[in-house]
Amino acid sequence: MAVNTKAIKRRIKSVGNTKKITKAMEMVAAAKMRKATEAAVNTRTYAKMAWDLLVNLSKVQEVNLPLLEIRPVKKLLVVLVTSNRGLCGSFNANIIRKTAEQLKDPKNISQHMVGKDNIEAGENIEIDVVGIGKKGADFAKKNGYNLIASYSDISDTPNLNDILPIAKMIVGEYEAKKYDKVVVAYTDYKSAIVQTAKLRQVLPISELDLEKMMNNLGTDNEDLKTDEQKQNQTLITDTYIFEPNTTDVLKTILPRLVETQIFQAALESSASEHSARMMAMRNASDSAEDMIDELNLTYNKARQAGITQEIAEIAGGAAALE
Amino acid sequence: MNTNILKFKIATPEKVVYENEIFQVSIPTMSGEITVLPNHIPLVSVLKAGELKIVDKEGEHPFAVSGGFLEIKGNNELIILADNVERADTIDIDRAEQARVRAEEEMTKAKTGEDVNFARLQAVIDREMNRVRVAKKYKNVK
Structure with missing residues (x-):
């Protein structure tokens, strides 16, 4: 019996240590989450304003620029945003499952939605993957997708300089007509508890999809505001002056919009990662706590049983002597 | 209004x-x-x-x-x-200057490289030069 209590004692200690670690990780994740969430929210302002501007521009003039060009999809690029590290619950599993699901049926995802008409994708769609974060890159390698680049040295709270090379590459490849559609898969941060895996079209820049993204940026009274803005815009768009000219302005804005979108995805993903990790660690701490309670109970019972048995043995021995 | x-x-x-x-x-x-x-x-x-x-x-x-x-x-x-x-008033002149020098060094190295890189470096140099200039201007006033 003595051996048993010792083993339980050791178990309690080890679970206690684990709890300490998970507790610490929870705290760290909480602090990082606060920072990441703030960054994500701050970027939303810029993204929204840049988008408003683009809407205004598109009303003034029909423009044909490479980044707006819609081609039947023969080659698809997926930017998969995941985390570098594990221990964050189902965060990576969710986004990877969602992506895998979509990639199984590349035809569906490769359709272009233009108003109500769909432009069908070509046959034999090729898929290339760019991984942001190690886990996504691992997934692509394991499942035989063509991984053309992997960026895993991005910090916990990404800044624009981390994202710029990725965005530049994507814009360049699209302009060179190497890819006909670019999709970014990331985890959207809704709240500390709710995060949803999402796939979103980045290129060609489409009004429909951007609109969806903007509406998803979770602001209240969005409908009211846009209605009001729409009225304003119809009143004033005719009088806009463009310096030097519309095309030059658009040429500056469009790549920025792509950059912002990818940056936004990275930020949302990082905010989601940290909150997922925080929740996972909190659950782990709670489970550890429960386990310790249970083990304590078992330990006490074993101890008690040991004592009872000893007394019974002594009493038995004394009785035998008489 | x-x-x-x-x-x-x-x-x-x-x-x-x-x-x-x-x-x-x-x-x-x-x-x-x-x-x-x-x-x-x-x-x-x-x-x-x-x-x-x-x-x-x-x-x-x-x-x-x-x-x-x-x-x-x-x-x-x-x-x-x-x-x-x-x-x-929040620009650190010394660091901006260092960043500019660094970019210029890279520029001389990259002279033979592709022009995409070249354009980016030129933009960095412009930016840092501008930061130094603006910061210095208002440092003297104070």
């Missing part, structure tokens, strides 16, 4: 740097420096690296900006979306 005031907002992808009601602002654009006063006609333009000067109730505030774009809306709203903005 007070028609003698501009609602001004300057944002980078990372955050909103400054938001206030102002009297006038001078902005470096591709086609030269412009000064915007209230009741300006709606305008969209592209910024280049330079010095941005805002005049509000408290006086003049200099900023160093690198590229971006600006939008003046019809209802006295001015929005600047910049790649990089800093208040002149």
Whole structure:
């Protein structure tokens, strides 16, 4: 019996240590989450304003620029945003499952939605993957997708300089007509508890999809505001002056919009990662706590049983002597 | 609505740097420096690296900006979306200078390289030179 209590004692200690670690990780994740969430929210302002501007521009003039060009999809690029590290619950599993699901049926995802008409994708769609974060890159390698680049040295709270090379590459490849559609898969941060895996079209820049993204940026009274803005815009768009000219302005804005979108995805993903990790660690701490309670109970019972048995043995021995 | 005031907002992808009601602002654009006063006609333009000067109730505030774009809306709203903005008094001259020197060194190395890289480096040099210039200018005044 003595051996048993010792083993339980050791178990309690080890679970206690684990709890300490998970507790610490929870705290760290909480602090990082606060920072990441703030960054994500701050970027939303810029993204929204840049988008408003683009809407205004598109009303003034029909423009044909490479980044707006819609081609039947023969080659698809997926930017998969995941985390570098594990221990964050189902965060990576969710986004990877969602992506895998979509990639199984590349035809569906490769359709272009233009108003109500769909432009069908070509046959034999090729898929290339760019991984942001190690886990996504691992997934692509394991499942035989063509991984053309992997960026895993991005910090916990990404800044624009981390994202710029990725965005530049994507814009360049699209302009060179190497890819006909670019999709970014990331985890959207809704709240500390709710995060949803999402796939979103980045290129060609489409009004429909951007609109969806903007509406998803979770602001209240969005409908009211846009209605009001729409009225304003119809009143004033005719009088806009463009310096030097519309095309030059658009040429500056469009790549920025792509950059912002990818940056936004990275930020949302990082905010989601940290909150997922925080929740996972909190659950782990709670489970550890429960386990310790249970083990304590078992330990006490074993101890008690040991004592009872000893007394019974002594009493038995004394009785035998008489 | 007070028609003698501009609602001004300057944002980078990372955050909103400054938001206030102002009297006038001078902005470096591709086609030269412009000064915007209230009741300006709606305008969209592209910024280049330079010095941005805002005049509000408290006086003049200099900023160093690198590229971006600006939008003046019809209802006295001015929005600047910049790649990089800093208040002149928060720029660390020494570090800006170092960054410029570093970029220039890379430039000489990259002379043989591809021109994409070249353009980016040139942009960095422009930006850092501009930061140094703006920061120095206002250091002396104080």
